[in-house]
Amino acid sequence: MIVDDSTTMLMSLRNSLEIANFTVLSASDGLIALGKLNTGPKPDLIITDINMPNMGGIEFIGKARALPGFRFMPILVLTTESQQSSRDEAKKLGATGWLVKPVGGADLIKVIKQVLPGA
C-alpha cells in the first residue's frame, strides 16, 4: 500500500511497483489509508509519506501499528525530509525504514526485497 497526497508520487510508485509485479493499493492521506487497512485486504508492506493533509505519516504509523495484525508489518517512510530527528521519531513509532524522495525504481525494489524476503 502506498500513502501519499501527491498524484505524481502515487502514479510513479504504482507504476514502479506494478512493473516489478506487485499489486498496489493507494491512499491520498493517513486517514484514508487507515480506513482501507480496517476494511480492505491486508497489504504485505506500507510505504507512506510524512506531510499529508488530514492525517500525516507519523500519526498514521502509530495508529497502523496499533491495529491487530500490523505489529510486524514493514512500514517504509518515503518523504522529502531527511532530518535525523524526524527519522528517530518515525523509528520510535515503529517505522521499518526511511527513504528520501526521489527514489529510483531499482533502489525501491531492492529495499522492498530486503524488508520482504521472497517478494
Added chain:
Amino acid sequence: MSMLKSSRWLVGGALLALVLGRFLPEASLSFVDVFLGRPGDAWLLLAVALLGGWLWQQSQSKSRHSLAPQDGPTQRQQPAAAQQRALVETLLSTHLSLEQVIDRKLLEVVADTEGSATSIIQEVRALYDSSHKLVAYLDSSGLRGSTMENDISDCVAFLLDLGKFVHQLPDKMKRDMESVQSVVKEINDLSELVSSVQAIAMQSHLLAINAAIEGSHAGPAGAAFRVVATEMRTLASNSSDVASRINVGLARARNVVANTMADSMSESSEQLQTVSAAGDSILRLQENFEDMRQFYKIRFSVITKYNEDLLQEIAEVLGHIQYQDVVSQCIQRIRVATAQRNAFFENAVQQYGQDDAELAQLPPQLLAILNKFVSEEDKHLHSARHDDDAGSEQKIELF
C-alpha cells in the same frame, strides 16, 4: 454641463415670459390674470419666478465652489506621519495584489508540472508495456526457436548417420564386387568339372561300344554282356547330355554376372563420387546450421539485454519524476513562508505610528519567520539536490 443647461433654460424662459407679457397681454394664462387682476401680470410673475430660480441656482453653485478651496488647506494640514502611512498602505496593497498574482502563478506551475509528470508517467508506462510485450515475444520466439532447434538437431543427427553410411558405401560396394568375382571363379571351376564329366561320358560310351563288340564275339553266352553294354552306352549318352546342359547354364550365368559386373563397374565410379559429395554437403549443412544457431542465439541475447536495460531505465525515469513532488512541496513551503511574511507586513502597517513598544517587536517577529523557513528547508536539504551523494544523511536507511 447639466447645470449650465438648466441655467440657460431658466434665463431664456424668464426673457420669453417678459416678452409675452409685454407684447401679447391677451395670450392665455387668463385664469391667473383674473386672479391677479391685470392682463400680462401672469407672464411677469412667471418671469420673476424663473429669474428667482436662476439666482438660487447660481448661489448654490457658488456655495459649492466656495467649499472646494477650503478642502485644500485641510489636506495640507494632515500630519506627515499619516500621509506616510497612507503611502505605505497603498504600497502594501499593491504588493499583496502582486503576491496574489505570483501565488496563483505558482499554483498553476505546480498544477502544470503535476500534469506533465502524470503524462510522462503514462507515456513511460506505455513504453514499458510495449517493451514488456517485446520481451514476452522474444521469450516466446526463444521457446519456439528451442523447439525448432531440437527438431533440426534430430534431423542433422539423422543426416550425419546417413553421411556416415554414404561414406562407408564405396567400401561396401567394393566388398560386394569381390564376392561377385569369387562367385564367377566358382562358376569357372564348375565349368572345368563339367568338362571332366563330359570326358568320362565319352570314355564310358567308347567302353560300352567295345563291350558290345566283345559280347557279339562270345555268341549266346555274351547276350547278357551285350545288354549291360547297351545300358552303359545309354548312361554315357545321358551323362554327356546333362553335362552339356550344365555347361550351357554355367555359360549363361557367367555371361549374366560378367555383364552385370561390367555395368556396375562403369556406373559405380560416378555414383561413388556423387555419394561422397553428398556426404560432404551434409557435413557442411550441419556446420552452417550450427553457425546460424549461434548467430541467432547471440542476437537474441543482445536484444534481450538491451530490452532489460530499457526496462531498468524506465523504472529509473519513474523515480526521477518524483522530483515533481519534491519541487511542489518546496513551492508549497515557500508559499507558506510568503503568506506569513505578508500577514506580518499587514500587521506592521496597522501598528505603524501607533505604539512604539509594539513596533520594536516587529524585527524579531520577521526574523522568527525567516528562521522558521530556514529551519524547515534544512529538513529537506538532501532531497533538494539531484545528485545522490550530496546529502550528509543517508538517502535510504533501514532501522
